[in-house]
Amino acid sequence: MAKEVVEGFNFQQRHGKERVRVARVWKDKKSGRYFVVEWRVSVSLLSHCINSYIRDDNSDIVATDTMKNTVYAKAKECSKVLSVENFAIELAKHFTSFYKQVTTAIVNIVEKPWERINVDGRPHEHGFKLGSEKHTTEAIVKKSGELWLTSGIEGLSLLKTTKDEEDSSVLFFIVLYLHGWYSYESVGSVPQKPLYFTEKYLDVKKVLVDTFFGPPNVGVYSPSVQSTLYQMAKATLNRVPDISSVQLKMPNIHFLPANISSKEGQIVKV
Template sequence: MATKLAAARYGKENVKVCKVHRDAKSGTHEVTELTVAVSLEGDIESSYTKADNSVVVATDSMKNTIYLLAKQHSVTPPELFASIVGTHFIETYNHIHAAHVRVVVHRWTRMNADGKPHPHAFLRDGTDVRVAEAYVVDGKGVKIKSSISGLLVLKSTGSQFHGFIRDEYTTLPETWDRILSTEIDASWIWAPFVNLNHVRSAGHKFDQAFTAAREISLNIFAQDDSASVQNTMYKMASEILSSEPLLQSVSYSLPNKHYLELGKSTIAEHGSHDDAVCTNNSPDLSWHKGLKNTGANAEVYIPSPAPNGLIQCTISRENNTRATNSKL
């Protein structure tokens, strides 16, 4: 049977980096912890088809390169560092034509001690991470996607869902008040950059856009009287897109985190907008001295991890015909 290598790339992932910047004058430290992945494309077919390792940049060399570049350059903003890493590989090796770099930034927030910021003590005050991805192609510039992932949120009211399709498959009751919880994953794609210097010139915008996206997500989640997750996420994405002219599109992926009233049995998920199945067989609390814990009296809920709804969307500017980049 005749075969050919249709596509190939390889690289190193889970490269852990922690960089400490020390300001000698003020004594203040900045700590940045990263997890970096890089993969390369180019004239590497013979390494697969002919066992020719002469075209292989060892993945251990990739790891060493990431550490050296982290020493020689700032690792913030992560979009710039990802672009620096990707550009290095296509400029250093003539047969490497494209580099994919993904940088995950783990949260370290400065501690307060005795009511004031501590110069060199930090805490992890959340599980969400910042992600930057750069796709660097020889002669074609840099494409960048930024993300926030794993931002877990919950509000105990201010959410409803009613007026949806009811037919022979429907058991979900309509509701005008419920717990809403989700884990926010949002990403935004930037207009293409010509080269690394072009990325540098926009460096301040990356932090600004990330801060705005996180604040917009939290503010709208908290304040919107949500008619549906779909409508709430559309409001979030629209406001992020409006906040930065260099953004081409914004995407959201919001899974439902269900909190079921104790004893309320249903064959459809509570707090979602689709047809997933979730059954709560626990009795309510009326067995104990007639204690009321349903409807307006509900205070105790059961967190239910699965199954869950998953609502997604991408919005772009009306004149942008390509909302996503499959390489990122």
């Protein structure tokens, strides 16, 4: 946060706008195929705006409606499909460059997983369904161009029915949350490919899934939830070198066996 001394007190503040819902649709001119994203955008600004607190002067405050409308305007300006990370960076750059009083912009976005559907074995040109896990990002951009960029997955549900040390009759069901910190130190060092981070997100998700399940014919042994979590984190860092560190949260959702007697007196497990 912005830190200043005001009337002998250490003063910190940030102001912003949360939960701006954006849907953006693109149409490829050559193929005629549509592409769609849905983003929930939150913006926080660190600014020199002491007067709004001690002199009742809000002229240095960027209004929340202005933030909301800026999100819409910048989304419209994106003429080609781009990753949620790139949009967060562009939005944060705008606030730090357009407003002289803004020292740092923090843009947090959650992308809903709208997935193209298949009909008769073929991808539909304009049909989509809502998936489960969400793609998240946070871009923190300073006026100097310094960048802190994270990307994540929320609510990736995975389940396997064997290879679990705890009990072979208990389903191994997890809901995964991952936050990864990219190693770029400035806006200028970010790769200039609109879908670069989308590709990295898919790479990370594939690594997590492959590590959890193992080969399709034999699977992989899991001695504990902690061991599986560690292996997934290590595989992510080894196979996606752009990411400098990861944080994983992996609640184990238990399905416990229950004995139910049938009419014949036999025991049935469910």
